[in-house]
Amino acid sequence: MFDKFDLDKTLERTEYDSVIDGLRERLGVLQREFRDKKIPVILVFEGWRFSGISNTINRLTYALDPRGYRVHSTQQPDEIERAHPMLWRFWLNTPLQGQIAIFDRSWYTDTLLKYSDDSKKAPLSSQAISDIITLEGQLVNDGAVIIKFFLHVSKKEQKKRLKKFQDLHKEYSENDSRAPRRMRDYDAMLPKIEMLISETSITNAPWTVVEGNDRRYAIVKVYETIISRMEGALEIRARLATKKPAKKSPTATKVQNASSSILQTIDLNKSLSEEEYAPRLLACEQRLHELQYTLHTKKIPVTILFEGCDAAGKGGAIIRIDRALNPRCSVVEPIAAPTPDEKSHHYLWRFIRNLPKAGDITIFDRTWYGRVLVERVEGFCTEEEWQRAFNEINSLEDYLVRSGGVLIKFWLQIDQDTQLKRFNEREDDLLKKYKITDEDWRNRKKWDIYSIATDEMIKKTSTPAVPWTIVESNDKYFARIKIMETIVAVLEEAVSRSGKKKRAEQSDP
Numbered sequence: 001m002f003d004k005f006d007l008d009k010t011l012e013r014t015e016y017d018s019v020i021d022g023l024r025e026r027l028g029v030l031q032r033e034f035r036d037k038k039i040p041v042i043l044v045f046e047g048w049r050f051s052g053i054s055n056t057i058n059r060l061t062y063a064l065d066p067r068g069y070r071v072h073s074t075q076q077p078d079e080i081e082r083a084h085p086m087l088w089r090f091w092l093n094t095p096l097q098g099q100i101a102i103f104d105r106s107w108y109t110d111t112l113l114k115y116s117d118d119s120k121k122a123p124l125s126s127q128a129i130s131d132i133i134t135l136e137g138q139l140v141n142d143g144a145v146i147i148k149f150f151l152h153v154s155k156k157e158q159k160k161r162l163k164k165f166q167d168l169h170k171e172y173s174e175n176d177s178r179a180p181r182r183m184r185d186y187d188a189m190l191p192k193i194e195m196l197i198s199e200t201s202i203t204n205a206p207w208t209v210v211e212g213n214d215r216r217y218a219i220v221k222v223y224e225t226i227i228s229r230m231e232g233a234l235e236i237r238a239r240l241a242t243k244k245p246a247k248k249s250p251t252a253t254k255v256q257n258a259s260s261s262i263l264q265t266i267d268l269n270k271s272l273s274e275e276e277y278a279p280r281l282l283a284c285e286q287r288l289h290e291l292q293y294t295l296h297t298k299k300i301p302v303t304i305l306f307e308g309c310d311a312a313g314k315g316g317a318i319i320r321i322d323r324a325l326n327p328r329c330s331v332v333e334p335i336a337a338p339t340p341d342e343k344s345h346h347y348l349w350r351f352i353r354n355l356p357k358a359g360d361i362t363i364f365d366r367t368w369y370g371r372v373l374v375e376r377v378e379g380f381c382t383e384e385e386w387q388r389a390f391n392e393i394n395s396l397e398d399y400l401v402r403s404g405g406v407l408i409k410f411w412l413q414i415d416q417d418t419q420l421k422r423f424n425e426r427e428d429d430l431l432k433k434y435k436i437t438d439e440d441w442r443n444r445k446k447w448d449i450y451s452i453a454t455d456e457m458i459k460k461t462s463t464p465a466v467p468w469t470i471v472e473s474n475d476k477y478f479a480r481i482k483i484m485e486t487i488v489a490v491l492e493e494a495v496s497r498s499g500k501k502k503r504a505e506q507s508d509p
Contacts, residue, residue: 001194007154010214023223024063030230031064038097040144044106047151049184050161051212057104059219069100074109083357085403086110087135091352096344107132124192129199134395136205142346145233146205147226151212155186261455268415271475284484285324291491296329298498299358301405305367308412310440311422312473317483318363335366347371368393372457377449390460397466406494407466410483412473416447
């Protein structure tokens with residue numbers, strides 16, 4: 001692929017000087033327009049060692065208002081970043097609406113570092129490539145403009161620049177480099193980089209290979225590409241604006257056939273006596289405490305998700321779990337309506353940033369499923385957005401599990417009579433009155449609509465790797481024990497798998 005690019009292209013100083021001011025002025029205008037229209041931009045810079053990435057970014061920022069961009073220099077991950085899945089730290093640095101994020105190396109370098117070996121013919125992980133395409137696709141679908149550059153220089157030019165750098169920096173050692181020695185092997189990395197670029201040059205986030213032997217030519221090509229892509233994005237949005245706007249999700253929907261509903265098949269009469277409940281709860285608490293220590297030692301992150309009907313008992317169940325855990329390596333994340341800052345990111349961003357690090361446990365009281373429940377029913381997003389969310393959520397959860405984590409998710413179900421009884425009890429109890437709001441009563445009127453949304457959610461997001469556990473919650477004792485025993489069973493299985501994996505690795509020659 002790279003052999004198609006002419007690295008002898010140059011730009012004389014006089015020609016460079018004649019065009020650069022106009023390019024800077026145009027890019028500055030576009031930055032302001034994107035800010036006003038709240039369109040996020042992600043600029044990705046990759047390239048050979050000493051291909052001029054830093055210099056190109058530096059020249060690029062001459063045109064930008066510093067209040068509207070951030071440069072993220074991708075160094076070796078720190079301790080916290082290593083304790084999360086690889087893509088986690090990049091998700092955190094995705095830009096606000098109207099802002100520009102510039103990545104000086106990115107998830108591509110991390111992928112090459114993680115999956116490259118000394119064999120020139122060894123392919124990159126197809127799953128890693130799929131994860132990248134998924135990440136970029138989700139950001140583009142959410143409105144971001146992604147512009148990716150690979151700065152290409154010849155092997156001869158790379159050696160020339162390395163020699164010049166070493167002459168200027170006598171203290172330089174090859175061991176100081178961001179990349180291991182094998183990453184600096186031009187011939188070994190060439191087929192891997194060509195494959196990575198070819199496989200990840202998707203329609204809405206294509207790669208631009210920049211001939212970088214001549215620095216002035218490279219800078220102008222980068223400017224022209226960014227301007228062209230940003231102008232193109234504005235034209236597309238202008239055309240879409242003339243069409244009929246996307247409808248918000250309806251607040252009323254026909255009630256589906258009850259026989260096809262998962263929720264209609266649940267036996268909500270299941271119960272436990274207090275005599276049965278107390279010893280089983282104690283046993284679960286003791287076992288959960290032991291498992292937490294093992295999980296922490298093995299550095300296995302655990303995410304527990306709670307969704308359910310209003311007044312179904314999520315809070316009480318979470319309290320019982322939390323009491324069994326050491327708070328130094330566990331946390332409960334209560335999810336409320338998104339803040340303005342959170343609304344300016346992809347809806348998954350605020351959850352991803354609170355995922356547990358290796359060895360910790362995070363319990364979410366309400367989750368990313370709000371996109372296909374409350375946001376769907378209340379019309380806070382379009383139908384296209386919540387329909388798209390099913391695959392986005394499945395992809396995220398699959399990625400977390402493949403990255404070594406444990407994910408457990410519960411839906412707590414009660415009937416309407418039980419909900420009404422609990423609502424009234426909250427109204428009459430000064431210690432519980434804070435739990436009931438006007439919104440709870442409004443949501444109750446939409447019981448059938450929420451049931452339809454819940455049923456579709458469970459059907460479309462209960463996967464073999466991350467199934468839903470539906471909890472019959474009319475009886476709180478029964479619900480709490482089912483939740484606790486489910487968690488214990490899943491965590492015991494995770495510990496067992498971890499032990500088998502370690503033994504298999506040790507037995508390999």
